[in-house]
Amino acid sequence: MSKRKVKDAPLPVGTCISEVQDILRKRLCHQQLPDTPEGVEAQHKHLLELLKRTAVHGESNSVLIVGPRGSGKTMLLKCVLRDLLEEKEVERNLLQVHLNGLLQTDDRIALQEMTRQLHLENVVGDKVFGSFAENLSFLLEALKKGDRSSSRPVLFVLDEFDLFAHHKNQTLLYNLFDVSQSAQAPVAVVGVTCRLDVLELLEKRVKSRFSHRQIHLLSNPTFSQYLERVQTQLSLQDDFPDKTFAQDWNASVKTLCEDKSVEDALQRHYNSSKNFRSNHMLLMLCLSRVSVANPAIKPADLLEASKMCLIDAQANMLHGLSILELCLIIAMKHLNDVYEGEPFNLQMVHNEFKKFLQRKSNSMYNFEQPVIMKAFEHLQQLEMIQPVDSFSVKTQREYQLMRLMLDNTQVMEALQKYPQCPTDVKQWAMSAYG
Structure with a gap:
């Protein structure tokens, strides 16, 4: 009985504040993935089914995720991969290669990075290849299982996809799409880009080998949705150690979001940028003002944080x-x-x-x-x-x-x-x- 009382006893305010700051920092800075991505359920289902066909059934696929910066492209892909890897067979077999157009600035660097991520440095050794295609097919051949009858599925994620289109002759894109189309090995190629006209950048031969599947994310929330998201981002979940503190905190967040001056400040942020990533800095500045002496975010805190965010550098x-x-x-x-x-x-x-x-x-x-x-x-x-x-x-x-x-x-x-x-x-x- 005494143990139960201790467990139900409220935590000191300082401990609760530290816990709140820890939870919200993870949410705002580490871009913690939601259990289910909001507003993109159809896109999530489509991409998950597509990648599952490669990872489980050995089908090859290619797809582009297109949308403006901050619209949730990376979040969608990470959620899909998390859900996909929950299956034991997929987790055991699927190999992933993540390339970024800002880092892998030419095909040679991209190949080296692919070899490193697939742990095939020892297999490649000092071999000299006549062409990119030869090198790539050697890498995929090396991934075949012991009986050599089937190959492990490989997922290629190309971030900043449009920058790969600027590589000489688009050799990397041509060969990846060629492998996925000809079903030489189970391969899924996922391009992530903010260029809506990305297909116009591709050469004819590359375009002909691409499946032309595109998943569009066009983030354009209304102000009420934006306000609701701010409230959700700052609210504590039911599993918070001190239930009473969590209820008081959530009530204070609701009051904060209903304040007219706060609404006006958030409207200014909404008018300048509608993506949710941009308001994380604002919320982090609000959070930094929370302390034992000030155990809730007050309108004045948000207005001061807003002033700091919108400060004109020039x-x-x-x-x-x-x-x-x-x-x-x-x-x-x-x-x-x-x-x-x-x-x-x-x-x-x-x-x-x-x-x-x-x-x-x-x-x-x-x-x-x-x-x-x-x-x-x-x-x-x-x-x-x-x-x-x-x-x-x-x-x-x-x-x-x-x-x-x-x-x-x-x-x-x-x-x-x-x-x-x-x-x-x-x-x-x-x-x-x-």
Whole structure:
């Protein structure tokens, strides 16, 4: 009886907070797989059946998973592989080769990686092959079982599939599709790409050997679905050690998501990016503010986190500029206003700055031309200004045409936060005319 009481006793708040942070970090940072992928049930079923036919029945297949970044392509594939490997026979027999177009930049590197992942380095040894096809068929031959009557099924996953289309003659793609079509060995080729026009990149001979199966993931949730997902991501499951704490936490999350200011902040994130991966950083920043003293996420925490996520990097860089560099930016802003966004050069900026010094400033002195040139070049290095024509080498630097890469809002917001900014510089920036 006493043991049961101890078990049912509530946990200390500090322990509960640590447990919450551990659970949510795994969910948000490690991209923990859901038990059943939401909203893509049909695609999950289709892909699972396709791969099962290769892994169990020895059929060869090829398929492309297509969708924008963050739409859940990798999550879908991982869920399918997890469900597929639950079958003992599949787990024992299926071999996997994972290639990425960003890493395997040519066919030679891809072959080396395939050999390594299939643990066939000793078999290949110092053999010299006449062609890619010969090398690949040797690898697949080496995978045959002892009786040599059947080969182990191999799953090839090509991430960033469109980048493999840029390899010379598309040899890798041609040979993988050729093997899958001719049924030389049980092979499944799964390409993962965010290019909707990926088939246009393939050569005719490659396209003719591809099965033309495509699984599309077009993530376009409504705002209410987005809000619901945020609540689900932050909520605790029923198996949390302290039931009372979990109920209180989930109630606080529900209240948080119903708050009007929170809804407005999440609406801004939703408008900028509808994929759920992008809001993980926001939720992680909220989670980092949870402590024993603050045992729940409050609206103020989410609003502060939202402000940090949406912070403008370029406007932030303005805070580190010298007063001279800031004045040059303001002069450019005025030139943009007067000439309606037409490009400018250093001479025009310098003249605008001189006008300000003559008319309005009591707190600044005139800088020498080389100093102004140096400040101007520094702004170009920071990519706050960029040349209109990068090939105009013959033009003197003072007369090279430039564009300002900041808009007026960014300049004005940065100016408000600039430490100890002279009043007349602020007034100059706010004035309608330079």
